Amino acid sequence: MPRMQRPLILLAVTVALLLAWSPPAMAKRTVPRGFYGVMWDRAATDAPEAEQEAQWSLMARSGVESVRTVFNWARAQPEPGVTDYSYTDRVVGLAASHNIQLLPVVRDAPEWAKRNVFQAGSPPKNTSDYTVFLTALIARYGPAGSYWAEHPELPKTPVRTWQIWNEPHLNLWWNTDGRSPNAWAREYAHLLKSSKVAIDAADPGATIVLAGLADYAWQHLARLDKFSINRYYDVVAINLFTSRPGNVMRGVRLVRRAMRHGGAQRKPIWLTESTWPAGKGRVSRPAVAWQRHWYTTDQGMADRVRGVYSLAAKVRRRLRIGRVVWYTWSSAYADNDLFDYSGLVRFSGGEYEPRPALAAYTASARRHQGCAKSSLGVCR
Numbered sequence: 104m105p106r107m108q109r110p111l112i113l114l115a116v117t118v119a120l121l122l123a124w125s126p127p128a129m130a131k132r133t134v135p136r137g138f139y140g141v142m143w144d145r146a147a148t149d150a151p152e153a154e155q156e157a158q159w160s161l162m163a164r165s166g167v168e169s170v171r172t173v174f175n176w177a178r179a180q181p182e183p184g185v186t187d188y189s190y191t192d193r194v195v196g197l198a199a200s201h202n203i204q205l206l207p208v209v210r211d212a213p214e215w216a217k218r219n220v221f222q223a224g225s226p227p228k229n230t231s232d233y234t235v236f237l238t239a240l241i242a243r244y245g246p247a248g249s250y251w252a253e254h255p256e257l258p259k260t261p262v263r264t265w266q267i268w269n270e271p272h273l274n275l276w277w278n279t280d281g282r283s284p285n286a287w288a289r290e291y292a293h294l295l296k297s298s299k300v301a302i303d304a305a306d307p308g309a310t311i312v313l314a315g316l317a318d319y320a321w322q323h324l325a326r327l328d329k330f331s332i333n334r335y336y337d338v339v340a341i342n343l344f345t346s347r348p349g350n351v352m353r354g355v356r357l358v359r360r361a362m363r364h365g366g367a368q369r370k371p372i373w374l375t376e377s378t379w380p381a382g383k384g385r386v387s388r389p390a391v392a393w394q395r396h397w398y399t400t401d402q403g404m405a406d407r408v409r410g411v412y413s414l415a416a417k418v419r420r421r422l423r424i425g426r427v428v429w430y431t432w433s434s435a436y437a438d439n440d441l442f443d444y445s446g447l448v449r450f451s452g453g454e455y456e457p458r459p460a461l462a463a464y465t466a467s468a469r470r471h472q473g474c475a476k477s478s479l480g481v482c483r
Contacts, residue, residue, distance in 0.1 A: 132473040134416050137204045139468045140169035140428035142376065143194065145443075147433045147450045148172070155197060158448070158455065160478035162432065163201040165447075165461060166468020168480065170198060171206040171266070171375055171428045176236050177213040183232075186239060188250075195244050199260045202480030206312065206375070206428075208266040209237060210276065224278040226271070226287075230294050234301035237265065241305040266312040266340060266375070267298045272323045285326060292330035299335040310337045315375045317342040321357040328365035338425065339367065342376035346396035348410035351377060355422050371425035374415065378430040379407040380444035381458065387439055398441050405463040408447075412467045429464065 147158060162170070172194055180186050191207075198205040212218075216232040217225040227233045243250050244262040251259045271277035271291040279286045291314065302309050313336040316323045320341040339362060343354040355372055362368050379397060381404040389395050399407065408429065415427045433455070434446030447461040469475050474482035 137169035142431040163480040169204040174207040230297040268314040321361040340375040373426040376430040382444040
């Protein structure tokens with residue numbers, strides 16, 4: 104059998120099974136559109152176009168209504184003044200074709216724009232270089248974007264939500280070596296404020312999402328609030344990794360408390376990365392205590408998918424939770440990186456295999472969205 108046919112046949116079987124399942128009665132919708140999200144990253148983003156199209160069709164049928172993905176500045180602009188839109192064009196087109204909202208995370212300074220060219224994760228030297236790139240993205244994908252004029256065959260669904268960087272409190276994404284460990288807060292606040300000005304000029308109705316804050320997210324937010332950032336974003340984003348879904352909600356409450364102190368009490372919170380990887384029995388026992396409590400089995404992962412969405416839907420009005428993004432849609436289940444065991448679908452060697460958590464995600468989405476979805480992302 105040709106290599107390309109095997110994953111597509113596997114997907115066809117999966118789709119048939121999903122379509123065969125139907126709840127006895129559909130309830131009314133209980134969550135806002137986009138509430139059910141996934142991350143689109145890792146090797147699947149470089150798969151052949153037919154395989155990517157099949158995956159996005161499966162996403163739509165599974166109830167995915169929003170996708171968070173990285174718009175990698177370094178990849179798009181390896182040289183100043185030269186922009187490669189090939190990746191971003193592809194993912195914007197896939198999202199539009201399947202009625203899925205897109206949340207781009209704009210991050211990763213190219214070598215020419217880094218503060219320190221010898222540091223991995225170095226922030227940009229000049230915020231203006233970053234905001235020029237942001238403006239170019241809006242000119243391509245925003246309400247008056249050139250992309251939509253070039254693709255009249257697609258439903259016009261402008262990108263109007265932008266996330267400014269990710270986890271700047273981690274050296275991995277915002278290196279502060281040689282400076283104060285907390286230098287990131289002042290520097291990121293400056294980037295955020297400059298981004299707000301640029302986005303408002305290019306698309307005044309756009310939504311600005313704060314960088315995802317992980318670990319002790321409420322403390323990081325309090326540190327950022329020292330620089331009066333509350334007028335420069337619309338949504339707080341948090342990436343909380345802990346043992347149980349209930350603990351995630353406790354973290355949301357702590358973030359909500361920090362938001363009140365910072366004057367942003369009415370703004371929504373999005374969980375932009377939420378996951379429990381099915382790494383037990385597949386990876387070495389983690390040396391770090393919190394990871395030993397966090398990672399789980401295939402069944403545990405499926406249970407936690409149900410749990411986190413159920414809890415978030417239950418408290419979403421009180422805590423103003425607008426979106427929960429599962430990390431991630433697909434991963435290889437292949438190495439000792441725990442996050443590599445978090446995919447709802449296993450993708451390795453060009454082959455896709457839905458994991459038990461995908462069925463849990465689909466059932467949860469159908470229950471709270473009030474219907475089963477087609478590959479176009481509409482109720483059937």
